[in-house]
Amino acid sequence: MNTSANRKAFSPFSVIVVFLALMIIGIAFIPELNITYQPDRTLPQLRVSFSWPNASPKVIEDETSKIEGVLGKINQVKNITSTSSVGSGYVTLEFDKTADLNQKRYEVSTLIRQLRSNLPEGMSYPEISTSDANEDEDVSFMVLTLNASASTYYIEKVANQQVIPMLLKIKGLSDIRLYGSTPFQWEVEFDPELLKNYSLSPGEISSVINRLGDKNFLGTQKDASGSFIPILASTTFVEPQDWGSLPIANKGGRIIKLSDVATVKLKESPPTSYYRINGKNTVNLVIYAARGENQIKLSGELLDQLEVIREKLPLGYSVQVASDSTEFIREELTKIGLRTLFSLLILLVFVLAVSRSFRVLSILTISLFANLLIACMFYYLLKVEINIYSLAGITVSFGIIIDNSIIMVTHLQKQKGLRVFISLLAATLTTLGALSVVFFLKENQKVLLIDFTYVMIINLSVSLIVSLFLVPAL
Numbered sequence: 001m002n003t004s005a006n007r008k009a010f011s012p013f014s015v016i017v018v019f020l021a022l023m024i025i026g027i028a029f030i031p032e033l034n035i036t037y038q039p040d041r042t043l044p045q046l047r048v049s050f051s052w053p054n055a056s057p058k059v060i061e062d063e064t065s066k067i068e069g070v071l072g073k074i075n076q077v078k079n080i081t082s083t084s085s086v087g088s089g090y091v092t093l094e095f096d097k098t099a100d101l102n103q104k105r106y107e108v109s110t111l112i113r114q115l116r117s118n119l120p121e122g123m124s125y126p127e128i129s130t131s132d133a134n135e136d137e138d139v140s141f142m143v144l145t146l147n148a149s150a151s152t153y154y155i156e157k158v159a160n161q162q163v164i165p166m167l168l169k170i171k172g173l174s175d176i177r178l179y180g181s182t183p184f185q186w187e188v189e190f191d192p193e194l195l196k197n198y199s200l201s202p203g204e205i206s207s208v209i210n211r212l213g214d215k216n217f218l219g220t221q222k223d224a225s226g227s228f229i230p231i232l233a234s235t236t237f238v239e240p241q242d243w244g245s246l247p248i249a250n251k252g253g254r255i256i257k258l259s260d261v262a263t264v265k266l267k268e269s270p271p272t273s274y275y276r277i278n279g280k281n282t283v284n285l286v287i288y289a290a291r292g293e294n295q296i297k298l299s300g301e302l303l304d305q306l307e308v309i310r311e312k313l314p315l316g317y318s319v320q321v322a323s324d325s326t327e328f329i330r331e332e333l334t335k336i337g338l339r340t341l342f343s344l345l346i347l348l349v350f351v352l353a354v355s356r357s358f359r360v361l362s363i364l365t366i367s368l369f370a371n372l373l374i375a376c377m378f379y380y381l382l383k384v385e386i387n388i389y390s391l392a393g394i395t396v397s398f399g400i401i402i403d404n405s406i407i408m409v410t411h412l413q414k415q416k417g418l419r420v421f422i423s424l425l426a427a428t429l430t431t432l433g434a435l436s437v438v439f440f441l442k443e444n445q446k447v448l449l450i451d452f453t454y455v456m457i458i459n460l461s462v463s464l465i466v467s468l469f470l471v472p473a474l
Contacts, residue, residue, distance in 0.1 A: 015473035019370050019466075026373030029380040035294050035333070036387050044099055046108055046130060049090035052123040060084040063123060067091050070111050074104065101130065140286045141295045142302060143322040147282040150316070152180060155283050158317060163285065166309050170301050172293040180283040188243070190262035198256050204248055205262060284322065299326040336388065340395045344368075347402055360409055363474045367405045367466050368398070371459060374466075378458045385451045393455035400431060401463040408467040421468050428460050 048067060052060060061084040068080055068091055079094040095104055105128055112126050119126075146159050156178060164176050190205060246258045258264070287302070289295050309319060352361045372394070384390060404424050411420040438446060438453040 012473035015469050019374075019470045019473075022377070023370050023373040026376040029376050031294075031297065032380050033294065033376065034383070034385045035296050036329070036385055044095045044101060046093045046095070046101065046105060046128060047090050048093070048108065048112065048126045048128055049088070050124050050126040051088045052120070053087050055087055055122070057084045057086060060087075060089040063119065064089045064091055066118070067112075067115065067126065070115050071108060074107050074111070076104070105130075141289050141325045142287045142299060143324075144285040144287065144306075144319055145282045145322045146285065146317065146319045148314075148317040150281065152281050152283055155281060155317070158314065159283060159285060162312060163309055163319060166305060166312075167285075167287070167302065170298065170305055172290050172298050172301075173287060174290040175288040177286045177288075178283060179286065187265050188258070188262050189265060194261040198249070198251055198261060200249060200256065200261060205258065296326050296329060299324060332388070333391070336391045336395075340391065340398075343395055344398055347398060351402065351406065355406075363409060363471060364402055364405050366474060367471050368401055370470055371401050371462050371466050375455075375458050375462050378462070379455070382454060382458070384454045384458070387451060389448060390451040390455045393452040394459065397456050397459035397463075400428070400460055401466075404428065404463045404467045405471055408471045412472060418468065418472065421464075424467055425464060428464055432457055432460060 048071065050063070050067075052063070061082075064082040064084050068082055071077070071091060071093060072080060074093070076096040076099040077093055078096055080091065081094075082091045083089060093104075093108070095101070108128055112128070116125065144163075146155055146163060148155050148158075159178055164178070167173065167176055188205060190202065195201065243258055243264045248256045248258055248261070289298050303321070306319060306321070313319065348361060348365060351364055352358070355361065378384075379386065407420060407424060412418075435453050435456050438449045441449065
């Protein structure tokens with residue numbers, strides 16, 4: 001390499017200004033990074049599952065093989081596996097990594113609809129789902145509680161009308177599910193003595209309500225002119241508040257109506273469980289984040305929105321955070337960050353002990369931070385997740401990044417040239433070549449290590465640019 005030509009083309013000051021601008025851009029991208037605890041990538045797989053209560057594995061196997069035969073016609077299917085057990089079975093389709101899962105899901109759905117007429121009546125309609133890196137778990141990241149002295153039915157109404165619509169304004173939430181409310185139901189309360197007097201049974205009352213929509217001849221009755229007219233049970237839908245007019249039976253020429261022996265009331269159904277906070281009824285709102293969203297950032301936006309919601313709630317209502325999984329993520333990321341910081345400090349102490357020069361230490365520290373901040377820009381552009389695996393990749397790459405900078409500094413001190421860059425490039429490429437084995441792993445293993453690999457590739461590639469331009473400029 002021609003050193004004098006490089007100096008003419010790039011002055012040290014202009015190089016430092018360019019790298020400073022890139023570092024500032026990298027800082028701006030940090031809040032936009034996708035930060036999760038575990039990898040949140042989707043495997044290129046679809047699962048078709050069904051149930052058939054009490055069916056033996058042999059019978060289930062016959063149906064799974066039937067589904068396998070139909071779905072095997074789909075293009076880009078690399079592998080088909082099936083599992084049959086007592087009462088249930090599923091077929092897993094593994095696609096080529098270039099396949100469009102949405103398109104393949106549509107094709108699978110179409111074939112399942114065509115196959116439905118050939119499936120047994122007792123078997124459920126096959127469901128289609130994607131396979132995730134986290135063993136198909138759909139995990140919420142926050143649970144809210146809305147409590148008041150009112151019944152859970154009215155608390156649910158407030159949640160649906162005021163709380164959930166305001167929460168859904170936050171971009172990045174995939175779903176909000178409400179649990180713990182007790183719905184209202186129509187209750188028919190009869191007098192046993194009246195039933196006895198009319199020779200009726202509770203079953204006759206329930207059968208009349210259950211037969212709404214059917215025609216049933218109850219007998220005849222004289223009208224004002226003295227002629228007999230047939231009496232039929234209602235054949236159309238009747239609102240529950242009008243059930244009192246339903247005819248139940250004909251006793252001695254008299255039509256007995258429901259209102260003669262019972263009353264119809266709208267009442268809260270008996271709760272199957274109780275959940276109270278400070279003596280008040282409570283419903284739970286379970287919040288799910290969309291795939292690829294920064295849960296820590298979402299948590300902050302959601303807490304800010306809750307402050308607005310609290311001001312608009314009716315008197316006596318309150319909303320609280322029951323659990324927030326991002327607190328655990330923050331704690332774990334803090335621990336990992338501290339370990340990373342300590343490992344960095346140990347490396348820098350070793351550098352200082354060997355070089356015995358604060359000037360060299362300053363150059364290496366600046367180049368390391370430049371490397372990490374510029375890498376953040378590529379993390380965002382390449383949609384790399386920041387999780388426990390990728391953070392491990394950042395920590396592991398520290399040593400190689402500092403090694404590249406040390407070699408460049410030492411070479412510049414002794415020979416004043418950049419010929420050593422070819423050696424750095426070759427050494428770094430061998431490391432990247434060793435990492436390429438991750439791309440040949442099975443998909444369920446690759447999704448766990450792919451972010452680690454991307455982080456290593458980005459950090460080491462950026463370190464070459466930093467060593468070639470920034471270190472000589474400094």
